[in-house]
Amino acid sequence: MLSTPERNQEPTWLVIIRLLRWHKPEGRLILMIPALWAVFLAAGGKPPLPLVGVIILGTLATSAAGCVVNDLWDRDIDPEVERTRDRPLASRALSVKVGIAIAIVAFFCAAVLAFYLNPISFWLSVAAVPVILLYPAAKRVFPVPQLVLSIAWGFAVLISWSAVTQNLSQPTWLLWGATVLWTLGFDTVYAMSDRSDDKRIGVNSSALFFGDYAPIAIGIFFAGTILCLAWLGIVIQLHLVFWLSLVVATAGWVWQSVRLNQQDIPNSAYGEMFQQNVWIGFILLAGMIFGSF
Numbered sequence: 274m275l276s277t278p279e280r281n282q283e284p285t286w287l288v289i290i291r292l293l294r295w296h297k298p299e300g301r302l303i304l305m306i307p308a309l310w311a312v313f314l315a316a317g318g319k320p321p322l323p324l325v326g327v328i329i330l331g332t333l334a335t336s337a338a339g340c341v342v343n344d345l346w347d348r349d350i351d352p353e354v355e356r357t358r359d360r361p362l363a364s365r366a367l368s369v370k371v372g373i374a375i376a377i378v379a380f381f382c383a384a385v386l387a388f389y390l391n392p393i394s395f396w397l398s399v400a401a402v403p404v405i406l407l408y409p410a411a412k413r414v415f416p417v418p419q420l421v422l423s424i425a426w427g428f429a430v431l432i433s434w435s436a437v438t439q440n441l442s443q444p445t446w447l448l449w450g451a452t453v454l455w456t457l458g459f460d461t462v463y464a465m466s467d468r469s470d471d472k473r474i475g476v477n478s479s480a481l482f483f484g485d486y487a488p489i490a491i492g493i494f495f496a497g498t499i500l501c502l503a504w505l506g507i508v509i510q511l512h513l514v515f516w517l518s519l520v521v522a523t524a525g526w527v528w529q530s531v532r533l534n535q536q537d538i539p540n541s542a543y544g545e546m547f548q549q550n551v552w553i554g555f556i557l558l559a560g561m562i563f564g565s566f
Contacts, residue, residue, distance in 0.1 A: 283366070292344065292361045292375060293337040299551045300340075303459070304429060305332040306554035307452040310561055311433035314448065314509065318565030320437060324389075328433050331386040331398075338379035339405045339425070345372050346409030354470040394436040401428035412476050419464060419479040423456035444509050451501035458494035459550040461487060462529070466543040488533035495526035502557070511564040518560020525553045 294300050308328050312320045344351065344362045351363030361367040380402070387398040404425045411418035427449045434445045457479065464471070464480035465487060471478050483490040499519065506515050529546050532538065 285367075288361045288366050289375060292341060292367060292372065293379070294340045295337070299548050301333055301336050302551050303547075303554060304336045304426060305329060306551070306558060307426060307448070307455075308332050308429035308433040309558055310452070310554075311430040311445070311448055312437060313558070313562050314444070314505075314565065315434045315437035318562050324436060327386050327389050328436070331383055331432075332429060334379050334383035334386065335401070335405070338376055338383060339408070341372055341376040341379060342406055343409045345369065345376065347412075348372075350474060350476060353474045354467055356467060356470075390432070390436050391439050393439055393441075394432050397428060397432045397435060401425060401432070404428065412478070414477075416477050416482045417479045418477055419457055419460045420453075422460055423453040426456040427453045444505055447501050447505040447508065451498045451505065454494045454497040454501065455550075455554075458491050458498065458526070459547055461491050461494070462533070462543050462550075463547045465533075466540045488530060491533060492526075492530035495530060499523050499526070506564070511561065512566070513564065515560040515564025518556050518564070522553045522557050525549060 290296055305328075308331075309325070312325060312328050344360055347357070348362040348369065351357035351360050357363060362369070362372050383398070387395050390398065404421065408418065408421045408425060411421040415421065430449045430452050431441060431445065434448065435441055438445075461479040461483070464478040467478065468480050470476075471481055479490070480487050499522070502519055502522075505511075506519065529549065532542070532546070
């Protein structure tokens with residue numbers, strides 16, 4: 274008598290892809306964007322191609338490590354949240370030991386790439402590691418954990434800018450401020466989809482902290498981003514294409530702020546707005562590149 278074959282399980286390599294979130298590229302791209310902003314602006318639109326490659330690979334390795342660390346911290350919380358319950362560590366598709374091993378490999382890859390950078394950029398990369406490791410803990414003890422994530426995002430600017438110039442100047446900090454505020458904005462949007470689950474299990478988020486005023490706070494963060502980018506454009510004398518891209522970005526952020534103030538927004542809308550910020554970031558990148566010539 275022939276036995277019935279067991280249902281095929283998901284291949285391990287696909288589970289690892291999901292752990293690293295490489296099946297959701299928007300989350301990886303949105304970290305890469307401010308790093309590319311910095312490297313192109315610092316180099317006047319013409320950075321060395323090997324450095325651009327190192328920055329791209331470095332952001333992929335770092336964001337992968339960050340995702341695994343986050344899931345290790347949250348492996349007992351994620352099953353209680355609709356959006357995250359199927360993550361590999363939450364669903365026990367991968368063991369904690371495998372997760373730790375993958376995190377170590379990802380950090381090792383990022384470290385190897387960091388050795389290509391100059392000493393300032395290298396030590397900034399080292400300084401970013403504790404922020405990445407501790408962000409998940411911030412959700413448990415700090416009322417606005419997205420601020421910690423935003424600071425981690427800001428390191429992408431500091432590392433990439435100093436990789437070109439070997440220093441941090443006023444334009445660097447203007448771009449850092451824009452990145453921190455932008456991240457606070459789009460990640461608060463993203464957190465709004467989890468508000469009911471986060472409140473039930475006792476996890477902090479900026480969406481819960483600002484409550485009914487979250488759409489206003491997001492609008493203020495985006496407005497601050499616009500002001501920092503405009504100030505930056507004046508300081509380093511960017512040309513017309515940059516200002517056109519900033520107008521397009523401003524229109525996108527205004528539209529999102531208006532929509533967030535509407536009643537009965539479906540949960541799917543928050544993820545869509547997060548993805549729209551990826552496109553906004555790339556539009557600004559194009560403006561920065563061509564506005565530098």
